[in-house]
Amino acid sequence: MTERKVKIYPRFERFWHWTQVALIFTLMASGLRVSGLIGGLPFGAAFMLHIGAATALMVLWVFAIFWHLTTGTWRHYVPTTKGLGKVARFYAYGIFRGEHHPYRKAYWRKHNPLQALTYLALKVALFPAIWITGLMYLTYNLWGAIPEVAVWLPVVANLHSLTAFAIAAFIVAHVYLLTVGGSFRAHVRPMITGFDTVDLTTEEEAYLASDEPGRLR
Amino acid sequence: MRNMFNLASILISALLMGQVTLAQQNTPPLSGPDSTTDHSKLEPLMREFTSGPEVTAACLECHTEASDQIMHTLHYSWDYTNPDTGQRLGKRNVLNAFCGNVAANETRCTSCHAGYGWEDIRVATPADPTRVDCLVCHDRSGQYTKQDNLAGHPPLDPVSPGAKTITGKKAWAVDLTKAAQSVGLPGRDNCGNCHFFGGGGDNVKHGDLSSALYDPTKEVDVHMSSDGQNFTCASCHVSDRHQVAGSRYSVLARDTGGTGLPGQRRDVATCESCHSSTPHQSTLIGMKLNDHTDRIACQTCHIPEFARGGVATKTSWDWSTAGRLENGKPIMLDEHTQSDGRKLHTYLSTKGTFKWDENVRPYYAWFNGQVEYTTGLTTIDPAQTVEINRIKGSASDSNSRIWPFKQMAGRQAYDSELAKLVYTHTYGPDTTSAFWTNFNWDKSIKAAMDYVGEPYSGKFGFVDTYMYWPITHMVAPADRALNCNACHAKNGRLANLSGVYIPGANPMGPGGTAGLILLALAVVGVAGHSLLRLIGRKGARYD
Numbered sequence: 065m066t067e068r069k070v071k072i073y074p075r076f077e078r079f080w081h082w083t084q085v086a087l088i089f090t091l092m093a094s095g096l097r098v099s100g101l102i103g104g105l106p107f108g109a110a111f112m113l114h115i116g117a118a119t120a121l122m123v124l125w126v127f128a129i130f131w132h133l134t135t136g137t138w139r140h141y142v143p144t145t146k147g148l149g150k151v152a153r154f155y156a157y158g159i160f161r162g163e164h165h166p167y168r169k170a171y172w173r174k175h176n177p178l179q180a181l182t183y184l185a186l187k188v189a190l191f192p193a194i195w196i197t198g199l200m201y202l203t204y205n206l207w208g209a210i211p212e213v214a215v216w217l218p219v220v221a222n223l224h225s226l227t228a229f230a231i232a233a234f235i236v237a238h239v240y241l242l243t244v245g246g247s248f249r250a251h252v253r254p255m256i257t258g259f260d261t262v263d264l265t266t267e268e269e270a271y272l273a274s275d276e277p278g279r280l281r
Numbered sequence: 282m283r284n285m286f287n288l289a290s291i292l293i294s295a296l297l298m299g300q301v302t303l304a305q306q307n308t309p310p311l312s313g314p315d316s317t318t319d320h321s322k323l324e325p326l327m328r329e330f331t332s333g334p335e336v337t338a339a340c341l342e343c344h345t346e347a348s349d350q351i352m353h354t355l356h357y358s359w360d361y362t363n364p365d366t367g368q369r370l371g372k373r374n375v376l377n378a379f380c381g382n383v384a385a386n387e388t389r390c391t392s393c394h395a396g397y398g399w400e401d402i403r404v405a406t407p408a409d410p411t412r413v414d415c416l417v418c419h420d421r422s423g424q425y426t427k428q429d430n431l432a433g434h435p436p437l438d439p440v441s442p443g444a445k446t447i448t449g450k451k452a453w454a455v456d457l458t459k460a461a462q463s464v465g466l467p468g469r470d471n472c473g474n475c476h477f478f479g480g481g482g483d484n485v486k487h488g489d490l491s492s493a494l495y496d497p498t499k500e501v502d503v504h505m506s507s508d509g510q511n512f513t514c515a516s517c518h519v520s521d522r523h524q525v526a527g528s529r530y531s532v533l534a535r536d537t538g539g540t541g542l543p544g545q546r547r548d549v550a551t552c553e554s555c556h557s558s559t560p561h562q563s564t565l566i567g568m569k570l571n572d573h574t575d576r577i578a579c580q581t582c583h584i585p586e587f588a589r590g591g592v593a594t595k596t597s598w599d600w601s602t603a604g605r606l607e608n609g610k611p612i613m614l615d616e617h618t619q620s621d622g623r624k625l626h627t628y629l630s631t632k633g634t635f636k637w638d639e640n641v642r643p644y645y646a647w648f649n650g651q652v653e654y655t656t657g658l659t660t661i662d663p664a665q666t667v668e669i670n671r672i673k674g675s676a677s678d679s680n681s682r683i684w685p686f687k688q689m690a691g692r693q694a695y696d697s698e699l700a701k702l703v704y705t706h707t708y709g710p711d712t713t714s715a716f717w718t719n720f721n722w723d724k725s726i727k728a729a730m731d732y733v734g735e736p737y738s739g740k741f742g743f744v745d746t747y748m749y750w751p752i753t754h755m756v757a758p759a760d761r762a763l764n765c766n767a768c769h770a771k772n773g774r775l776a777n778l779s780g781v782y783i784p785g786a787n788p789m790g791p792g793g794t795a796g797l798i799l800l801a802l803a804v805v806g807v808a809g810h811s812l813l814r815l816i817g818r819k820g821a822r823y824d
Contacts, residue, residue: 100788107765160817205572222792229796233803240807
């Protein structure tokens with residue numbers, strides 16, 4: 065095992081991440097306006113912005129899914145119980161006692177088990193929920209023509225709001241955890257430069273050095 | 282062979298074009314009316330006429346079926362049986378929140394009847410074909426009118442002193458020959474002279490039909506303005522055998538028929554019959570606007586306010602204060618100033634107290650096109666505000682849409698024992714019971730109830746009423762239509778309506794509330810966690 069600075073976030077992944085940040089914040093702000101919780105833009109403009117940003121995000125998602133599948137990076141999100149208890153115990157207890165973060169990043173495991181599980185939940189539960197409710201909300205005229213079905217519109221709309229707030233809650237925790245187990249800046253930097261300190265096996269190091277030297281610094 | 286054919290066709294085309302050019306040079310431009318008949322050239326109309334029916338008789342010499350057609354319409358019968366509710370409506374039968382009732386006040390009220398001399402509405406309209414008034418709709422000379430108290434007859438030489446026309450002007454002697462020779466398709470004035478002045482004055486009744494529509498600006502009416510499409514009323518209110526589309530008694534509140542196939546005639550006056558139910562552009566916002574048309578009437582967004590163009594509408598009429606005299610003389614107060622500076626009556630001893638308003642925000646309600654009238658036969662609850670015409674429809678009815686209305690507030694006489702609205706005898710002119718000459722409700726009600734043959738206990742009171750008038754005229758240009766914020770906001774225009782989910786109207790719904798709690802918990806959790814880390818002093822170092 066050697067500790068090396070390795071490019072674990074290639075250019076597309078960083079582009080995906082930060083574009084997603086911008087679009088999600090746009091969606092949050094315009095969504096709050098459309099729901100009436102904040103003022104600002106006229107309703108129509110906020111609606112257009114919301115739909116525009118959502119469309120852009122969906123396109124981005126298509127590319128991101130394709131990228132995850134073709135590059136094999138989807139494996140980072142496969143849930144594992146290995147080390148999960150330790151990380152959970154650390155966040156709930158050890159951190160207050162000044163303990164060290166129990167997880168060490170690996171080349172094919174750049175997220176800790178709890179982090180991976182959270183991201184997976186986001187990808188398989190919250191994001192699909194926001195898309196499904198959002199698309200149903202947008203296209204209610206296609207299914208709302210039947211009077212008995214029309215009562216579902218408020219249900220869909222409320223679920224959409226609820227899911228949006230759940231995503232907002234995730235963002236709060238996500239940003240907060242950047243301060244855990246290292247400085248905030250040190251945690252954000254890899255998502256900008258792409259490089260982070262990772263434990264490499266001898267084989268991984270040899271492979272990267274010979275076949276992908278650009279990934280090593 | 283082919284070349285020869287081409288050559289021949291070129292030669293023929295050149296020849297034809299030459300002929301067309303020649304023909305154009307030799308023919309003067311079209312003059313005369315846009316009809317194939319210039320009525321001033323017709324023998325039967327080149328004569329003196331001494332009465333309206335005489336003119337009609339001349340019309341019928343060629344237009345043999347016209348009177349029969351008219352007699353089958355609401356314009357003549359004033360009698361309508363609603364096919365869905367079975368209620369007998371029409372001016373002959375209903376009570377309203379304005380002058381009240383036609384019965385016992387005929388010669389004044391029937392001055393706007395499309396006929397001559399209907400002096401007793403208890404009996405059917407005159408069956409004599411010459412008693413149909415052709416000129417009121419077809420005169421294009423502009424000088425035909427009806428006197429306001431002759432049961433539909435025009436003022437003729439010699440005009441009695443003090444006589445007035447149905448639009449409230451000093452009456453003049455109508456030249457019937459000139460009128461007969463001028464006839465054509467109805468213009469805005471033909472319809473407007475009655476319909477703009479319903480309820481006894483300019484825009485009193487409808488709110489969206491006023492003298493402003495004789496020559497409106499584009500802002501007042503995008504269709505009727507001469508800067509716009511220069512529509513007449515009949516451009517939308519198409520007719521078939523004199524049956525004019527668009528009745529208030531049975532409204533097509535949701536028209537799914539659209540524009541119809543090419544060449545197909547649609548005898549409806551709906552917006553959709555020209556604009557379809559997907560009238561907005563195929564942009565994203567246009568598609569979203571089109572999503573509204575199943576539940577929101579076009580008028581709701583496109584007529585943001587009614588009584589525009591400087592003519593106020595009467596919004597409240599309280600009959601209970603009528604009859605106050607000073608030194609035994611009736612009085613009048615003119616305390617409302619219209620935007621054009623004109624003073625409007627706010628109190629008349631004959632009619633009571635009025636309120637007026639301009640640029641009025643409509644009242645909105647689910648409407649399936651049906652109205653249920655409180656007639657003289659309906660038992661009312663005087664403790665409640667009585668709805669003279671209850672608007673029917675609801676969110677759960679797919680034929681209903683949200684429509685704009687003028688909500689007219691009334692206070693009118695009712696029988697306090699029998700709990701029924703009463704008829705009143707107001708216009709006499711010179712009887713011992715007419716309210717406008719005697720100022721005595723007892724006599725007025727008794728006389729009217731006897732006249733219609735309905736029981737009257739002898740005890741009366743006044744009850745608050747509402748009457749609703751669908752708003753469908755004075756369509757504003759698209760850029761003046763309501764914007765999204767008008768409804769998609771807390772306490773927006775549709776806040777009083779149930780059964781419709783309006784994004785933005787209720788920010789703190791269950792989803793929003795639960796979501797905010799969730800978010801608050803996350804923030805509190807994070808804050809608590811960081812506090813505990815501070816207490817635990819040393820945060821872990823990841824290395």
